[in-house]
Amino acid sequence: METNHPMSRRRFLATTGALAGTALLTSTPAAHAESFANQVKNTGNKLRLAMVGTGHRGTGMWGKELLREYSDRMEFVGLCDINPGRLETGKRLIGADCPTFTDFEKMMKETKPDVLIVTTVDNTHDEFIVKGMEMGADIITEKPMTTDEKKIQRILDAEERTSKTCRVTFNYRxxxxxxxxxxxxxxxxxxxxxxxxxxxxxxxxxxxxxxxxxxxxxxxxxxxxxxxxxxxxxxxxxxxxxxxxxxxxxxxxxxxGKNGSFRAENCRTCPHTAPCPFFFDMTKNQRLMDLYAANESYDGYLRDGCVFKTDIxxxxxxxxxxxxxxxxxxxxxxxxxxxxxxxxxxxxxxxxxxxxxxxxxxxxxxxxxxxxxxxxxxxxxxxxxxxxxxxxxGGGDKLLKDQIFLPNTPDPMKQCANTRDGAxxxxxxxxxxxxxxxxxxxxxxxxxxxxxxxxxxxxxxx
Ligand SMILES: NC(=O)c1ccc[n+]([C@@H]2O[C@H](COP(=O)([O-])OP(=O)(O)OC[C@H]3O[C@@H](n4cnc5c(N)ncnc54)[C@H](O)[C@@H]3O)[C@@H](O)[C@H]2O)c1
The missing domain is CATH 3.30.360.10 (Dihydrodipicolinate Reductase; domain 2)
Known part of the structure; x- marks a missing residue:
């Protein structure tokens, strides 16, 4: 009976050393977390960051806030987005003084960043994580690391091939x-x-x-x-x-989606705003108007889409x-x-x-x-x-950034997440x-x- 108990299984494995096999072969999340901060500490130079995806998360948590809190140890050397309007708005919102690119590979070649921050739409993360590592950068990526099993495998293979690392920013931890x-x-x-x-x-x-x-x-x-x-x-x-x-x-x-009794393309053009409890007046939010509404002409993306659209x-x-x-x-x-x-x-x-x-x-x-x-x-x-x-x-965003950008931040609870965790x-x-x-x-x-x-x-x- 004892041996079937989960605790007994764990104890058995731990004491027999059966788990030690891969432990020494793989870099731990903690080792990776230290590397960014120590890079700065060892060279005395600022960490050179590039970012792809200058939308809400990129310009806020990973843009303006980084410059405000850690500009003595990091600088932006390049910003990239597929939407040229949002790219320029993003640069202004971040307050960065660096070149902008709509061509990702051009940015990587010309700026040679130490670290690439990936804050694009989820299904594109793998493309930038893999190319970013291949072009010489370590990666900080937003969650989810990617969206299907083939893309996960591409990321794992690229990490092994390039010996670069990719950190997944699980702020919830x-x-x-x-x-x-x-x-x-x-x-x-x-x-x-x-x-x-x-x-x-x-x-x-x-x-x-x-x-x-x-x-x-x-x-x-x-x-x-x-x-x-x-x-x-x-x-x-x-x-x-x-x-x-x-x-x-x-x-x-x-x-x-299909369950609604009325619908429109988006809230700003909707004829049903009075009865709709989901009416969202985006015109009252200047940041959203600047980031998205002002740049709809480039990609047609509607930030205030109808929650009852049938394509959901x-x-x-x-x-x-x-x-x-x-x-x-x-x-x-x-x-x-x-x-x-x-x-x-x-x-x-x-x-x-x-x-x-x-x-x-x-x-x-x-x-x-x-x-x-x-x-x-x-x-x-x-x-x-x-x-x-x-x-x-819940206080997680600041602690996560401190652990990435401040030197000698211990990781006693193993909160740093690597590609295995992301996967x-x-x-x-x-x-x-x-x-x-x-x-x-x-x-x-x-x-x-x-x-x-x-x-x-x-x-x-x-
Ligand atoms: N950890 C968290 O709590 C948290 C919170 C919010 C968002 N996120 C993550 O951050 C990422 C960005 O989310 P967001 O809310 O900023 O979305 P967003 O739509 O505001 O921004 C995404 C940006 O990516 C750009 N983009 C899309 N495809 C591209 C491509 N092929 N090349 C270059 N740029 C491209 C878009 O133009 C847009 O500017 C997502 O992965 C999301 O899951 C995480």
Whole structure:
């Protein structure tokens, strides 16, 4: 009986050294995280950054904010976007003083950056990650790393071929609330973890926005299974400290798209604004007008697309059951039309349970902290209060950037994510998509060269 227990399996593998095999062959995420900061420290020169994709995320978190916070250690040497208007607006919003390019390879050849930041539409990430590495840069890419299994393999192969590295910016790992959960789990507070119940809710404001933009098309975003849920799957992989093995899933489009009773092309030209609760008056947001409306003539992209357009082909309701190599099983769901945005999560263990509920769109009058409840079997419950973070994504954005750009920032919780982490977070969503399409159980190990491991290859530090 003992040997079938997940804890016994882990202990057995750890003590026999069965996991040591690949550990020494692969650079760890932590080693990579140090390399950017130490590059600056060792040479005394500023880190030379180029960026492809000067949209919302590129100009904000990875543009203006980087220059504001780290300009003593980095500089932009080139900016690239397929939309020449947004490129020039992006440069102005970032406040960069560098050349701009609509031709990516020209930018790479002429500017020879140390690091390329990839903040384009999701289905194009692989192209820039692979070419960027081939042209001599290390990569910082936004999530999802990419949108299908073939693209994942191309990225893994390119990394091996070029010896360059690619860091995936999973800012969700850095929020203090989620980091505390990691710490509780890894300190064994609930014994051995056996299962997780994880349910994420997108609301009718921020959540609906996915159905207005390019995200509404599977061919651009890989669907919310990739675009949104890869954040959640990465958290699960990180918390559980093992790799996903098999996935079963369900999904439907129940609310947006074809389900609406009226529709238009976009909100600015819509005849139904009065009855439509989803009317979004983008003209009130100057940043969005400058980035998108002013540049529609170049690519026809409408930032305020109708949430009931019939071309929407992503699901708005999804559920998956995920089996991990260490025996942990996960019950996951994502609902994209909830009255509030947030999640409920519970970790069941052999000695207790952790419960947490986050409501991101809280009224300001509510408590200024997020709660975690730690229940111990036959024991007392403990309420843990985590103060709200002060930067974007629960405080995660700033901590992530500090770890990339400040030297000597330790990584005790292994929050730095590499291509393996990026791949596995995507592979759960890809497996879910494939399972829905084919009805066949999908084994993660059949999708790419990555084979699920019982336990991750880094040492626990706490
Ligand atoms: N980690 C997070 O919390 C978070 C938050 C927001 C966005 N993101 C990610 O950031 C990325 C960008 O999202 P966004 O909201 O800024 O989108 P966006 O539409 O505002 O920007 C994307 C930009 O990419 C450009 N582009 C598209 N195809 C291109 C190509 N082939 N060559 C060059 N440029 C191209 C577009 O013209 C646009 O300017 C996405 O991958 C998204 O998932 C992450």
């Amino acid at each position: 850095y929020s203090p609330h989620r980091a505390k959960i990691w710490e509780l789990l890894h300190n064994g507070e609930i014994g051995e973890l056996t299962s997780v119940d994880f349910h994420w809710y997108l609301d009718t404001s921020h959540g609906a926005d996915y159905f207005r933009r390019w995200h509404r098309l599977v061919e651009k975003s890989g669907s919310l299974w990739l675009h949104k849920a890869s954040h959640h799957f990465d958290l699960l992989n990180w918390w559980i400290d093992s790799d996903p093995e098999t996935v079963y899933a369900l999904g439907q489009l129940n609310f947006y 082909n992503i699901f708005d309701k999804m559920a998956a059951t995920i089996q991990y190599a260490n025996g942990v099983q996960v019950s996951y769901s994502l609902t994209a039309y909830s009255p509030y945005e947030g999640y409920r999560i519970a970790f069941n263990g052999t000695d207790g349970r952790i419960d947490a509920w986050i409501q991101e769109s809280k009224p300001v009058s509510d408590a200024n902290y997020d709660e975690i409840v730690l229940f111990r079997n036959f024991g007392k419950r403990q309420y843990i209060h985590i103060p709200f973070g002060t930067s974007g994504h 596995l977070s995507c592979l759960i969503g890809i497996a879910a998509r494939n399972n829905i399409a084919s009805g066949q159980v999908v084994n993660i190990g059949d999708l790419t060269s990555i084979q699920p491991e019982v336990e991750k290859r880094y040492k626990r530090i706490l």
